[in-house]
Amino acid sequence: MDDLFKQTETVNSLLARYGVKFGIYKDGVFREQLFPFDPIPRVISKEEFSVLEKGLAQRVDALNCFLADIYGEKRIVKDGVVPEEFVFASSGYLRQCEGIVPPEGVHSHISGIDLVQAKDGSWYVLEDNLRVPSGASYPLIARDLTRMSSPDTFRHNAVVDNRDYADLLKAVMDHVNTGGINVVLTPGRYNAAYFEHSYLAERTGSVLVTGQDLTVEDDVVYYTDYQGSKVKVGAVYRRISDEYLDPLEFEEESLIGVPHIMSAYRAGNVALINAPGNGIADDKGIYYFVPKMIRYYLNEEPILSNAPTYLPFYEEDRRYVLENFDRLVIKDVAEAGGYGVVFGSKLFPEDKASLIALIEEEPRRFIAQEVIDFRDMDILEDGERVPRKADLRAFVLTGGKTVVWKSGLTRFSRNPDSFIVNSSQGGGFKDTWVLSR
């Protein structure tokens, strides 16, 4: 593996040359930055991965049941398992999706489940991402490059080939396709994950399109190619968020969406991957209820644990949160990407007082979690191994059945004092190896 480490510079410069970048907006200015690759892989044994695999598939199956239920019968709310305040008053609940059964009944086709490993080796799910989870392309392309720059490493380690991601993705698209071509709908080149959109379109044999390339006539979606001929579209892997998807149903100002696409979707004439409205299931408030969903829908015990979480919404939890404020992490349920996350112990007294007042005023808006003692992972910094916090985003794909990609995106914080690993916060990434024996 030392050979691989020596190739770090080469790999990073190749990543830069191939345009593997991450765009961020800061103070209104768009900048593209490289997403630094660290050569020390996360290695997961075959046995360990098989437990993760079962747990992840179970979790995603339950989340899909939840989505079908919420936009359908609402049994879980009627039965009092999930309080209705957490559903119908949530910004993730989209009234426009009420009553829609998506093609093949799948709501979350691509689920990005974020996990961390504690010092004792046990895994905890930190977050479910069921809207437009990004990041699969990074370990995919990094693997490609490391195999080229250090073939010996892969000759001597029994690593499962992860380059089947595009095949898994294509199988999902084909499974839900209503007849027509597959397209990847991108907001365009100034999107943070544009590199990934083009890469995945190419690898799945889909057409990369922007909103302007698609039109809807009589509730059918068409793609107009360069010659001006129209082709029917059966599945849209859309990498734009719900609120910009259809200006006639959501944000009217949206220029990147497709007018009437929701109407075509409602009529069952196109698959949208992932289904709109999924924000109701990956809300930080709903997270608390996922283990309950697994028991409720699947009648199984959850294989993977949540981080211990408290909902100030419940009187008892609120008291606990206020009493143990300094050792908890407080999250604003409306925020994403590592924003709106604060550690109780790191607040100045006046900020702490105002946050507590806010929690008492709007308890529904927050969750509190125990800080998990992460197992650090080594990264190479100036040739030295130094420990850093890291998480794992596992990619779970649901078509005919739910499968877990045998790899994943391991993100780490470059700042030794930070627990936040999001790429939008300046972290880096590693490849994730699943061993085959």
Add this chain to the structure above:
Amino acid sequence: MELLFDYRMSIGFDGMASRHAFTLRFVPMDTLRQRIGRCVWAVDPSAPLSSSVDSEGNTVLSGTVQRPHSRFSACVSGEVSTVSADSDSPVPEHSADPLDAMMYRHFTPKTEPGPVIRFIAGGLDGRSVETAMDAMHAVHDSIRYVKGSTSPQTTAEEAVSAGEGVCQDYAQAMASVCILAGLPARYVVGYTVGEGESHAWTEVLVDGMWYGFDPTADRTVGSSHIKVSHGRDFDDCRINRGVFVGAAISGQTVNVTVTEARP
């Protein structure tokens, strides 16, 4: 009562608009209180229209005018018979769907209450039709009708705080007050006898039945109202939505006429 209605809307552009995609929620619905007879609609420039039903149960017409145009108009007209309500007691509009009570007791950004809405709701007692009547009177008394004083973005709380508004503000405020008082409520768009713009009012769910209240006029919804659509707030019921390229809107006119049919 037999009513004839006619709704016309016209948008002028400052240049040539094209790829104009639109939705129209302007076709009245059948309810316990009203029956739709003849009903026809058209758009100009003409475009194929597809009809569907949204998640609220409203009829939505969708279409796209591809070619350049400097003006767009849409109209719907027809006959409606409404039940006569001779007293001031409310008339049932719909029997409630089993999920309605759960679905219509949550606030949206438009109906989220603030101190003034809370104050108004604080004066209410019970969960009966009378409670809803009291809410209607209280909202009516809290807002002075001033044309043009608010915009489509105005929230219920903003309207009652300013003490001025138009029918949509009365309707959203009454929905907010009722929900706070424990009565599921929703926003309604419709037409009323006379000539002018479209109207908005509030429906309240009591004992499995939806009843209409018109807080702008401070009376219950009766034989002179024609209901078109309902939703949680103004945004769910927008009569016309549209997107286009190439030009900006230079003006929009709406004209609604509702008259009693002569036998």
